[in-house]
Amino acid sequence: MKSVKETLLERRSTRRYERQHISQSHLNLIYAAIRNTPTSYNGQQFSVIDVSDQETKIKLYELTNQKQIKTCNHFLLFCADYNKITTIAKAKEIEMPHFVHTADGVMVGIIDASLAMMSAVVAAESCGLGTCCIGYARTAAPEKIAQLLKLPQGVFAVCGLAIGVPREVNDLKPKQGKELVIHNNYYRTDDMTSDLLEYDNRITQYNNTRSGTTSNNDWASHIIDYYHEAMNYKMLDALRAQGFDIIK
Numbered sequence: 001m002k003s004v005k006e007t008l009l010e011r012r013s014t015r016r017y018e019r020q021h022i023s024q025s026h027l028n029l030i031y032a033a034i035r036n037t038p039t040s041y042n043g044q045q046f047s048v049i050d051v052s053d054q055e056t057k058i059k060l061y062e063l064t065n066q067k068q069i070k071t072c073n074h075f076l077l078f079c080a081d082y083n084k085i086t087t088i089a090k091a092k093e094i095e096m097p098h099f100v101h102t103a104d105g106v107m108v109g110i111i112d113a114s115l116a117m118m119s120a121v122v123a124a125e126s127c128g129l130g131t132c133c134i135g136y137a138r139t140a141a142p143e144k145i146a147q148l149l150k151l152p153q154g155v156f157a158v159c160g161l162a163i164g165v166p167r168e169v170n171d172l173k174p175k176q177g178k179e180l181v182i183h184n185n186y187y188r189t190d191d192m193t194s195d196l197l198e199y200d201n202r203i204t205q206y207n208n209t210r211s212g213t214t215s216n217n218d219w220a221s222h223i224i225d226y227y228h229e230a231m232n233y234k235m236l237d238a239l240r241a242q243g244f245d246i247i248k
């Protein structure tokens with residue numbers, strides 16, 4: 001197994017996988033790590049759909065256009081989940097407050113599901129497996145994916161994770177420096193423009209010279225283009241369809 005340091009510092013997204021199965025012991029470790037994720041109130045407001053059936057993976061690929069979903073060995077969909085607590089509340093005749101209709105209720109589910117995904121990433125990467133988070137599993141066709149995977153009311157997809165035996169080792173992507181990420185004691189008050197421009201240049205250089213497909217993309221325009229695309233997502237409608245209706 002890789003050390004914690006190597007697992008965390010050498011991690012990069014892997015989008016091409018061998019046609020090889022993940023061993024049961026590796027899968028068990030990934031499941032155990034997911035289950036031991038810290039969660040809000042220990043409420044465990046998340047569930048994971050482990051999709052290993054090839055036909056279902058192909059359907060998910062067709063809905064999202066993300067090839068990794070059909071070529072990976074296991075595709076895990078991390079969901080916010082209030083169905084479980086609602087079910088036990090009914091059985092124990094405890095009145096269920098409308099927490100799912102609050103912004104914090106939605107955030108709690110997203111945080112729990114996201115942390116669970118990171119547990120899976122770390123466990124899988126420590127076993128030498130390759131991973132790639134897939135946000136399009138949330139945004140591309142939320143209603144159709146909810147129907148395909150039979151998500152009940154109170155459950156919505158937060159993010160997918162493709163896992164498989166890596167067929168590629170991408171270059172590590174440069175990340176923002178410590179001065180932009182870690183603020184000491186309070187949010188830095190000086191002008192950070194030059195640090196941001198330096199990072200933007202580093203990404204442009206990386207995109208120009210990385211192995212595989214190169215591009216002239218800088219960081220800022222590329223990310224802001226994504227935001228433009230994301231402005232068209234109908235996430236509130238998708239949340240409402242799953243029983244989350246944020247009211248003030």
Ligand SMILES: Cc1cc2nc3c(=O)[nH]c(=O)nc-3n(C[C@H](O)[C@H](O)[C@H](O)COP(=O)(O)O)c2cc1C
Pocket residue numbers: 011012013014015066132133134135136137159173
């Ligand atoms: C929440 C989330 C959603 C993501 N969605 C996608 C996706 O839909 N497709 C994809 O190819 N990569 C996706 N990624 C991977 C990012 O593009 C990748 O993490 C980022 O470019 C940094 O590269 P690195 O992981 O190699 O460090 C996603 C990552 C996160 C954390």
